[in-house]
Amino acid sequence: MGIFNNKINITELYPKGFVDIHSHLLPGIDDGAKNIEDSIGLIERMHKHGISDFRITPHVLGGVWENSSTTIKEKEADLKKALIEKGYHNVNIHAAAEYMLDDHFSALLANNDILPLKDKYILVEMSFFNPPFNLDDLLFQIQVKGYIPVLAHPERYNYYHDSMAQYEKLIEAGCLFQLNLLSLTEQYGKPTTKIAYELLKRGMYTFAGTDTHHKRHIHLMNEIATKKNKKLLLPLLENNIKTFSF
Template identity: 25%
Template sequence: MIDIHCHIVPDIDDGASDMNEALSMARLALDNGINTIINTSHFNPVFNYTSSTKLKKAVEVFNNVLSTNNIDLQVLLGNELYYNKELMHCLDKKEFFCLNNSDYILVEFSNASFPSNILDVVYEFVIRGYIPILAHVERYPSFAKNLKLVQKCIECGALIQVNSSSVLGSSSSSSQESVLDLIDNNMVHFVASDGHGSTRRRPILKNSYDFISGSYSKELADKLFFTNPQAVIDNEKIDLSEVYIPSKKLGFFKRLFSR
């Protein structure tokens, strides 16, 4: 599997605290069926996160350490962009990293103040030639539960990522309900770990892959964990021609027991 959202490179942000922690995360990911991770260290113009050439060098060093320790895991370069007004200026200056040097960017928002003009935000990314992936959308209830708005964002060119822990309800039943509503309506394009450590927010995907494969189909699971992430790495377009029509919402527990 391919994890497009993970904070595994050490001493960069609030992810792996040191090299030992990063190596523990790497072994855990590999044992869990993940062979490629896009490291998505936080990028926020307001805070002094490691970026640019220093981050690129840190990823190179970490891959060398993985090889030295016989850990057959590939870590690619990327950023998780925190949306604010300053970010839009950084887009034009190209002070951040796309996902594996592709047209795809991973964007997160404030949990407390999700932008009311999200369609305009998506449009601003798209007209600059980027394909925005909206990170862990289940964290923004006002957005994730508004299926028609999510649909419009997708039609505008955005893609949707949810966290593997939310698929399983590990974080909260409310987050799981939002994720399943989105999956029911073909509005999820990636499931990723958003891994930050080896004991908390771990880089694991297999259980959520098995859940989606069993509750929906293996074809869908492969799409969310293999095919679409590979398209990002290869900088290939992901087909969004499918019609998205929000369905009548079933009761959460009724739907779970009906699977």
């Protein structure tokens, strides 16, 4: 009785004006949308869920996806043009990046070659195997440059799962946490889901994003559409609106 009565339509989950600040919707630039048709298809599906505003974040990762700011902005222009041609005049997109905290990022930061989500906020991530040895210095340098690091999906870093103190240390170092909504589904496994809810209940997240790469991700998002999750997530989703609206 409880779980079924608790379900809501996915369109009820997102408050009006919600801005997705983490997705991989630019065509052919990383492990997300494969081409412009794929990009449009993903955005169409998300639009039906009630999301019209996107701050898109392709990977920037040394040796794998060394996407330049120029290339990212070129893909953004292509996608904007295609959306207008399809009649999506009420869809807003802005291309930023999801930066791996590595040597490549350090060089970009030193050269002031950074695409923020908006204003001074930049989306960063770490390896899923271990944190960078110079993590404290990297976070310090980000802030010296006048930026605020928004750490993508902290719940997915398994090496922190046994220590809430490590998460607290990251926040004390100036990180804001961004929850992957997909972490509340089966996508990344039960340990990740457990930590995500723990961080949620402790009020340690500031923002949320979908981290959409493909159609399955969008389909999975229906699983989180419950009254309980809506109550837990509303402060984060509203923070997205207040901070990242167009």
